[in-house]
Amino acid sequence: MNATLVSADGWFPSSWRSRPARQMPSYGDPAAVAQVETRLGSAPPVVAIDDAASLRGALAALAEGRGFLLQGGDCAESFDDPVAEQVAGIVDLFDAMAARLSPVVNGGLIEVARIAGQFAKPRSAQHEEHDGLSLPAYRGDIVNGIGFDARSRQADPQRMIRAHMQSVGTAASLAAVRAGQPIFTSHEALLLPYEEPLTRRDCNGRWWATSGHMLWLGDRTRHVDGAHVEYLRGIENVVGVKCGPSLKADDLKLLVDRLDPLGQSGKLVLIARFGARRIEELLPPLLRAVRGRPVVWIVDPMHGNTSMAGKRKVRRLPDILEEIDAFFSICASEGVHPAGVHLEMSALDVTECIGGRGPASIDELDRNWLTACDPRLNRTQAIDLAAHVAALIR
Ligand code: PEP
Ligand code: MN
Secondary structure: OOOHHHOOOOOOOOOOOOOOOOOOOOOHHHHHHHHHHHHHHHHOOOOHHHHHHHHHHHHHHHHOOEEEEEEEOOOOOOOOOHHHHHHHHHHHHHHHHOOOOOOOOOOEEEEEHHHHHHOOOOOOOOEEEEEEEEOOOOOOOOOOOOOOOHHHOOOHHHHHHHHHHHHHHHHHHHHHOOOOOOOOEEEOOOHHHHHHHHHHOOOOEEEEEOOOOOEOOOOOOOOOOOHHHHHOOOOOOOOEEEOOOOOHHHHHHHHHHHHOOOOOOOOOEEEEEEOOOOOOHHHHHHHHHOOOOOOOOOOOOOOOEEEEEEEEEEEEEHHHHHHHHHHHHHHHOOOOOOEEEEEEEEOOOOEEEOOOOOOOHHHHHHOOOOOOOOOOOHHHHHHHHHHHHHHHHO
């Protein structure tokens, strides 16, 4: 590599390659992966660097105690998504939620969707078993197919090209539908062979991910010396960090130092996802560990409130609201700005989370269960949640 392209601290878009990379698919043919990476390297950006920079600017206010971040969307997008309808639906849902939140937010509502790149999924188990047959786990449409057969489950690098094309279309359509106040895009930065070639320089020589406006580090890949942290430390975008129950205060400090050594306001969004039962025990030490750093704290009340009923993931709205309530009250007693929520939600009338204006019990989940991965709030549950949050802000 040309030495002038390497930043002073040894970072380069491919520097993650010398670090242990968890949750990465094993592709059979490395030459085919390299070919795809080359193609992505000359493919158009999904988002404009200027727009990613304007999200960075907007988030600085949150670190200073003003404004609110509404982040949400599918757990995983799919190649089968009807893009125009999906975009119209999510914009309409953001509009309805913003109508509840904007009037009470002091300093402006910032809207970020999980969209136009949310295709890769971390998995707890490498394999999935049905009727005695064991196959590789589904890792999102950008990696393999959801069908339970050997062919679908084989990781195919060409899927990165298709995910990129769909993301370009989705982002363009999102920008066209919401031409005024933007809805920014975000996804988990999990599949690094996809992220690396879409990392581009601005006119000042700084590197930006152009796969989305905001990228986040998942709870399963946040090892400070791992490949994902290495990749994310070098980009200028807003970076989210999922903070789950196993995160220790000292490790969070190391992560914040590594990802934001200069202490830039609004660069890091720390996303608490402990579950209603554990947030009161686990969040305060983390808030104290990074006190004085210009980080933004938000809550993901979905991922820590998931249990299993047979093979089905179960989430209940009362637990979700309880974790949000606890987040606001802990922030109040610790003197931290409760700066936002991160949700899995659908614009459709899905039956994936129990409670409120949704299914009353596990038996009703089958009626319209559409998610490719985790259960999402349906439209009315999400709007009611926004009203609940508005009451907390007020
Ligand atoms: C997700 O946001 O879909 C996810 C997998 O979250 P986490 O990394 O917090 O488990
Ligand atoms: Mn999820």
